[in-house]
Amino acid sequence: MDSITSGFMDGKAMELPCEVCGASLQTTVGEARRAAALQCPNGHPLTFDVDAFDASIRTSEQRVESIMKSFRF
Ligand SMILES: [Zn+2]
Numbered sequence: 001m002d003s004i005t006s007g008f009m010d011g012k013a014m015e016l017p018c019e020v021c022g023a024s025l026q027t028t029v030g031e032a033r034r035a036a037a038l039q040c041p042n043g044h045p046l047t048f049d050v051d052a053f054d055a056s057i058r059t060s061e062q063r064v065e066s067i068m069k070s071f072r073f
Contacts (some may be wrong), residue, residue: 008061020044
């Protein structure tokens with residue numbers, strides 16, 4: 001079941017604003033959830049809770065999957 005939901009949203013583009021300089025890091029959900037550390041384009045470390053982010057993405061993916069399962073195409 002994990003293999004079905006894993007990566008469902010990985011291609012989605014997202015941006016993370018830097019709290020120091022205001023520049024935004026352009027990334028994707030897949031990159032962000034796998035990153036050990038993230039930096040803005042000017043090299044500031046971004047405070048980003050990868051574990052919490054990954055958990056929230058998984059929840060979204062599972063929610064989408066359960067909606068998909070309730071329909072028969
Ligand atoms: Zn910055």
